[in-house]
Amino acid sequence: MANAILSVTNLETSYGPILAIRGVSFTVAEGSIVTILGANGAGKTTILKTVSGVMDPQKGTVDFAGREIQRMDPDRIMRLGLSHVPEGREVFPFLTVKDNLNMGAFIRRDTEGIARDLEMVYGYFPVLKERADQRAGQLSGGEQQMLAISRALMSRPKMMLLDEPSLGLSPKLVRDIFEIILRINRERGVSVLLVEQNANMALKTADYGYVLEVGRVVMEDSCARLLEKDDIKEFYLGMKSTSIRGTRRWKKKKTWR
Amino acid sequence: MLGTVLQLLLNGLAVGCIYGLVALGFVLIYKATELVNFAQGDLMMLGAFTCYMFTVWYGIGYWPAFALSVAIIGLFGAALDRIILRRVIGQPQFAAVMLTIGLGAMFRSFASMAWGSEIYTLPTPFSAQQSLVAGVSVSHEYLSIIAGTVILCAVLYAFFTHTKLGVAMQAASQNQLAAYYMGIPVKLVFSLIWAISAGVAAIAGVLLAPVSLIDTNLGFIGLKAFAAAVLGGFGSIPGALAGGLTIGLIELFSGAYLPEGFKDVAAYVVLLIVLVLRPQGMFGTVGRKRV
Numbered sequence: 218m219a220n221a222i223l224s225v226t227n228l229e230t231s232y233g234p235i236l237a238i239r240g241v242s243f244t245v246a247e248g249s250i251v252t253i254l255g256a257n258g259a260g261k262t263t264i265l266k267t268v269s270g271v272m273d274p275q276k277g278t279v280d281f282a283g284r285e286i287q288r289m290d291p292d293r294i295m296r297l298g299l300s301h302v303p304e305g306r307e308v309f310p311f312l313t314v315k316d317n318l319n320m321g322a323f324i325r326r327d328t329e330g331i332a333r334d335l336e337m338v339y340g341y342f343p344v345l346k347e348r349a350d351q352r353a354g355q356l357s358g359g360e361q362q363m364l365a366i367s368r369a370l371m372s373r374p375k376m377m378l379l380d381e382p383s384l385g386l387s388p389k390l391v392r393d394i395f396e397i398i399l400r401i402n403r404e405r406g407v408s409v410l411l412v413e414q415n416a417n418m419a420l421k422t423a424d425y426g427y428v429l430e431v432g433r434v435v436m437e438d439s440c441a442r443l444l445e446k447d448d449i450k451e452f453y454l455g456m457k458s459t460s461i462r463g464t465r466r467w468k469k470k471k472t473w474r
Numbered sequence: 475m476l477g478t479v480l481q482l483l484l485n486g487l488a489v490g491c492i493y494g495l496v497a498l499g500f501v502l503i504y505k506a507t508e509l510v511n512f513a514q515g516d517l518m519m520l521g522a523f524t525c526y527m528f529t530v531w532y533g534i535g536y537w538p539a540f541a542l543s544v545a546i547i548g549l550f551g552a553a554l555d556r557i558i559l560r561r562v563i564g565q566p567q568f569a570a571v572m573l574t575i576g577l578g579a580m581f582r583s584f585a586s587m588a589w590g591s592e593i594y595t596l597p598t599p600f601s602a603q604q605s606l607v608a609g610v611s612v613s614h615e616y617l618s619i620i621a622g623t624v625i626l627c628a629v630l631y632a633f634f635t636h637t638k639l640g641v642a643m644q645a646a647s648q649n650q651l652a653a654y655y656m657g658i659p660v661k662l663v664f665s666l667i668w669a670i671s672a673g674v675a676a677i678a679g680v681l682l683a684p685v686s687l688i689d690t691n692l693g694f695i696g697l698k699a700f701a702a703a704v705l706g707g708f709g710s711i712p713g714a715l716a717g718g719l720t721i722g723l724i725e726l727f728s729g730a731y732l733p734e735g736f737k738d739v740a741a742y743v744v745l746l747i748v749l750v751l752r753p754q755g756m757f758g759t760v761g762r763k764r765v
Contacts, residue, residue: 292658300655309648312645316641
């Protein structure tokens with residue numbers, strides 16, 4: 218594996234007395250897309266929030282580009298080149314699309330570079346250029362997601378954390394967004410940590426995947442191999458296995474083999 | 475007759491500008507931190523006293539005293555946020571309400587200890603001067619309030635829409651979490667918003683001082699300004715100014731044309747009517763934070 222840009226070791230984070238992630242370790246190789254799969258409440262969003270500094274871990278370390286960043290303030294982590302696209306998009310509803318994008322470049326001083334990158338994201342998402350002077354709150358859900366991704370891109374991050382980019386979007390739009398994520402990764406070398414319920418899209422886009430259950434990593438492998446595993450097929454991709462066991466699903470235990 | 479109406483109009487606008495400026499302070503802080511600062515009027519009082527102190531006691535001249543007092547009260551506002559009020563964010567609203575009311579009382583007693591409970595007049599370059607415009611005598615003190623407000627609003631508008639820091643302040647007010655994700659130092663931005671609000675209150679105090687005399691109860695204007703902010707739809711900046719002007723005009727005209735005693739309640743009667751007909755206020759929107 219190439220150099221790890223992000224490595225998380227034995228991370229434990231809790232909401233009050235409730236431990237949401239229980240000793241999770243994973244790495245993201247530089248320039249790769251890594252996905253974390255898991256059901257509702259498995260702790261995926263909590264991992265991203267802990268990495269980007271919105272939540273503080275009880276234990277464990279987060280190493281980003283050679284620095285320990287656990288318990289740093291989120292704005293400082295962001296300045297190191299780690300950009301978080303939160304679940305539910307979280308655009309600034311009363312600012313124009315253009316101002317939203319400019320806020321993405323808040324930490325930068327190079328006016329020309331910002332203007333170039335603005336054109337770059339308009340190139341990825343032409344609809345944002347059409348709506349540049351509209352308030353972000355008036356955009357559709359899909360457009361807001363495009364805006365959130367673009368806004369994160371405007372800081373020229375080394376790495377992006379994407380939390381459920383497909384949430385509430387039509388299948389066509391989901392394909393478009395994932396295609397752009399792949400392009401951003403390949404063309405600009407931005408590493409991506411992707412958290413997704415749409416396991417099918419996530420596994421087809423990412424290079425490497427981790428499966429999370431109730432706060433623990435239960436399986437990891439390259440996405441090509443994960444796609445072949447029976448448990449993944451059955452529980453995450455919703456494919457029925459053809460054997461007799463498939464009809465007796467309630468008896469089957471996940472074995473993670 | 476026409477002369478009286480124009481006179482009332484001018485004075486009403488001037489008083490309304492003061493209400494509007496104080497209301498603006500309420501709204502800025504509320505939009506950013508969801509906290510209602512009931513000490514806003516008392517910050518205004520402190521601003522007026524500080525300016526008086528520098529002008530009369532230390533004799534440094536009106537304009538330097540003006541600038542210095544606005545800077546001092548602005549810094550004081552930022553310190554208030556940083557040291558005291560940041561700690562109650564996330565606590566029940568009542569805690570913050572009680573805290574700011576208490577702070578207001580402390581400011582008043584501090585003022586009477588530091589400057590005494592006499593009533594002062596602030597000498598200004600505009601004092602006791604007037605021009606005759608179209609047969610109406612226009613006092614420069616009132617004119618200075620209106621001009622000061624217009625200039626201040628223009629500056630603030632330009633700042634909030636055309637500078638990066640200003641837009642970042644809007645962004646942090648609209649979505650604090652996302653602002654963090656953009657690398658905006660949200661805590662610092664909130665302290666700056668407090669500084670601006672307190673500075674605006676100080677400006678209002680200094681502008682008001684020549685027409686209203688300075689005493690420790692000057693801050694009770696904050697109550698009417700609060701009504702102005704509610705009238706405009708709490709959370710709307712143009713609404714705060716419009717609400718202030720409305721209340722100022724109503725007050726002056728009802729004082730002149732309605733029976734004795736209406737002057738002080740007329741504004742609240744109008745507030746009541748507006749809230750019945752349009753509960754979100756004149757400029758308010760429903761579902762402010764999320765669209």
